[in-house]
Amino acid sequence: MTAKETVWLITGCSTGFGREIALAALQGGARVAVTARRQEAIADIGRDWPDTALCLPLDVTNASQRESAVAQTIARFGHLDVLVNNAGYGYVAAVEEGEDAAVRAMFEANFFGALHMALAVLPHFRERGRGRIINNSSQAGLMANPGTGYYSASKYALEGLMEALGKEVEPLGIQVVSVQPGAFRTDWSGRSMQRSARRMPAYEEHVGSRLDMIAAIDGKQPGDPVRAAQLFVQLGTMNNPPPTLVLGAGLLASYRDKLAQAAARLEAWEQTSVSVDFPPQEGAGPP
Numbered sequence: 001m002t003a004k005e006t007v008w009l010i011t012g013c014s015t016g017f018g019r020e021i022a023l024a025a026l027q028g029g030a031r032v033a034v035t036a037r038r039q040e041a042i043a044d045i046g047r048d049w050p051d052t053a054l055c056l057p058l059d060v061t062n063a064s065q066r067e068s069a070v071a072q073t074i075a076r077f078g079h080l081d082v083l084v085n086n087a088g089y090g091y092v093a094a095v096e097e098g099e100d101a102a103v104r105a106m107f108e109a110n111f112f113g114a115l116h117m118a119l120a121v122l123p124h125f126r127e128r129g130r131g132r133i134i135n136n137s138s139q140a141g142l143m144a145n146p147g148t149g150y151y152s153a154s155k156y157a158l159e160g161l162m163e164a165l166g167k168e169v170e171p172l173g174i175q176v177v178s179v180q181p182g183a184f185r186t187d188w189s190g191r192s193m194q195r196s197a198r199r200m201p202a203y204e205e206h207v208g209s210r211l212d213m214i215a216a217i218d219g220k221q222p223g224d225p226v227r228a229a230q231l232f233v234q235l236g237t238m239n240n241p242p243p244t245l246v247l248g249a250g251l252l253a254s255y256r257d258k259l260a261q262a263a264a265r266l267e268a269w270e271q272t273s274v275s276v277d278f279p280p281q282e283g284a285g286p287p
Contacts, residue, residue, distance in 0.1 A: 003028030012087030060113030182248030
């Protein structure tokens with residue numbers, strides 16, 4: 001399958017990954033529903049690609065807008081092949097500094113927004129016996145660090161949900177792919193970042209300093225979102241996409257280190273882990 005044969009719906013296209021994925025798909029010949037909370041932020045894409053881009057307002061936390069975006073995409077292009085769950089944002093704070101309303105709002109976008117977009121397209125995918133959901137997750141869905149615990153929680157939740165969903169819908173001809181980017185040169189750590197107004201002295205040295213570092217690298221991250229966008233298009237069209245894919249050399253090294261530490265802990269505590277099972281009964285064989 002080539003990009004020219006596909007119809008895409010992409011959330012969060014005003015800047016960053018979403019915008020670059022939309023442009024890469026359009027450049028590949030796909031027909032694309034390009035969405036953003038502020039439709040004017042994507043108006044230029046509609047002007048540049050009048051025949052193949054459908055620009056729609058979409059706040060993924062708004063049920064009527066979710067339903068309308070899916071319906072309008074299918075009405076305009078006849079069907080839908082690929083949903084890219086990209087919309088979301090970061091929120092940083094020590095866990096004790098977190099503001100309940102802000103944390104819940106982030107979960108509504110990062111987790112529930114992606115969930116409900118998936119639910120909105122699944123009936124169409126099941127009817128066609130094909131379809132693909134690509135989630136732009138995060139390295140925070142694989143590893144949690146001081147100051148980004150709430151953001152990691154939203155992404156860990158998304159990873160768990162989508163892993164289960166992928167196993168449920170694969171027999172129906174539908175694939176689910178979760179991509180975990182490392183540090184990419186988007187505005188995640190800049191304009192779109194939200195930070196708790198509470199800063200407690202007890203956490204300033206080992207949490208606050210890390211958050212200041214995250215803000216300081218804005219615009220200097222090693223990851224190229226344009227290159228990544230091309231990869232997203234490949235994931236939307238290849239025959240057997242991987243269920244998960246990490247992006248970025250730094251993340252690859254860090255995640256390998258985490259897996260090695262986990263393997264070492266399993267081995268060190270193996271006897272303790274197995275000691276809690278009922279002892280095997282002597283002479284017991286298969287029924």
